[in-house]
Amino acid sequence: MKISFCCNVTPPEPWLIDLRAALPQAFVTVWSRGDAPADYAVVWAPPQQFFDEQSQLKAVFSMGAGVDALLKLRLPPASLLVRLDDAGMAVQMAEYVCHAVIRHFREFDVTAGDVQHGLWAQRPVRRRADYPVGVLGLGVLGARVATALTQFEIPVLGWSRSARALPGVRGYSGAAQFHDFLAATRILVCLLPLTDETRDLLNRDTLSRLQPGAYVINVARGAHLVDEDLLALLDSGQLAGATLDVFRTEPLPADHAFWRHPAITLTPHTSARTLRADSVAQIAGKILALQRGASVAGVVNLEQGY
Ligand code: NDP
Ligand code: OXD
Numbered sequence: 196m197k198i199s200f201c202c203n204v205t206p207p208e209p210w211l212i213d214l215r216a217a218l219p220q221a222f223v224t225v226w227s228r229g230d231a232p233a234d235y236a237v238v239w240a241p242p243q244q245f246f247d248e249q250s251q252l253k254a255v256f257s258m259g260a261g262v263d264a265l266l267k268l269r270l271p272p273a274s275l276l277v278r279l280d281d282a283g284m285a286v287q288m289a290e291y292v293c294h295a296v297i298r299h300f301r302e303f304d305v306t307a308g309d310v311q312h313g314l315w316a317q318r319p320v321r322r323r324a325d326y327p328v329g330v331l332g333l334g335v336l337g338a339r340v341a342t343a344l345t346q347f348e349i350p351v352l353g354w355s356r357s358a359r360a361l362p363g364v365r366g367y368s369g370a371a372q373f374h375d376f377l378a379a380t381r382i383l384v385c386l387l388p389l390t391d392e393t394r395d396l397l398n399r400d401t402l403s404r405l406q407p408g409a410y411v412i413n414v415a416r417g418a419h420l421v422d423e424d425l426l427a428l429l430d431s432g433q434l435a436g437a438t439l440d441v442f443r444t445e446p447l448p449a450d451h452a453f454w455r456h457p458a459i460t461l462t463p464h465t466s467a468r469t470l471r472a473d474s475v476a477q478i479a480g481k482i483l484a485l486q487r488g489a490s491v492a493g494v495v496n497l498e499q500g501y
Pocket of ligand 2: 258259260261262279467468469
């Protein structure tokens with residue numbers, strides 16, 4: 196069995212070592228032009244030429260959970276596209292989002308600023324019931340985040356395409372319930388995949404439907420959010436602030452207004468990192484399952500786009 200590795204954002208050698216250790220029967224190489232056909236590919240942001248040459252792949256394994264960039268390419272018609280299915284990302288995402296929600300709800304940034312100025316000032320106590328958190332997307336990551344948030348006794352709502360029942364989470368589904376979900380949300384978390392249906396979903400109209408003084412946390416993809424609309428709503432005071440981990444252009448250009456906006460906290464696409472050991476274990480297990488003719492989780496539905 197031959198596995199081709201194609202990724203130029205991380206040194207390949209540690210991945211090759213781990214893949215070879217997990218699949219000693221496999222021949223694992225870094226792809227170069229003109230290579231012989233491989234059976235499986237492990238990729239992040241490959242060039243189109245990779246798929247044009249490797250047109251007989253049985254399965255393509257994404258080194259991330261989001262496959263929007265891969266779906267812009269022409270994939271081998273007969274190959275499965277398999278995304279990372281948690282692989283250690285869900286707990287990181289839960290840490291990141293809970294931290295952002297609590298930092299905002301408890302006004303820890305304001306207190307830190309007061310302390311820096313030598314000020315002993317206790318903030319008025321806020322009621323949890325006044326800060327319902329709405330999670331867009333209740334998949335592998337969104338469900339973990341929503342469930343983690345319930346531990347803090349904050350009201351938690353979730354929105355997904357199909358109805359999802361999670362203990363302690365008020366579920367909304369489909370376009371018909373989207374506006375009701377927004378109207379009931381004060382802190383909005385985006386964990387949707389980027390598809391034709393979800394691109395630009397966080398815009399002036401939808402963000403204006405949130406409760407007054409709402410807070411936005413985008414950890415999914417930059418293109419979910421219309422940057423100018425967020426800035427306008429922050430500047431008008433309709434929104435209280437935002438924590439952003441993902442951007443339309445990454446790295447975020449040095450002259451982008453998000454860098455300097457006082458109500459925006461930003462991080463460099465770091466909310467849930469791909470963990471090599473967990474990812475290799477998951478990919479190797481799935482390759483063995485496919486070799487046995489078994490089905491695997493995380494196969495992307497190409498029509499839905501996630
Ligand atoms: P999943 O595919 O497991 O979950 C997607 C969820 O979104 C599902 O609940 C799905 O509904 C819902 N959904 C999709 N389209 C719609 C729609 N049109 N309307 C309503 N709901 C919709 O994805 P993951 O949880 O694994 O990952 C989510 C995204 O997080 C990734 O696509 C990626 O972009 C991003 N990500 C970001 C990272 C970072 O570091 N910032 C790291 C990893 C991922 P249903 O349940 O009905 O199918
Ligand atoms: C992913 C990501 O999709 O890192 O896994 O954003």
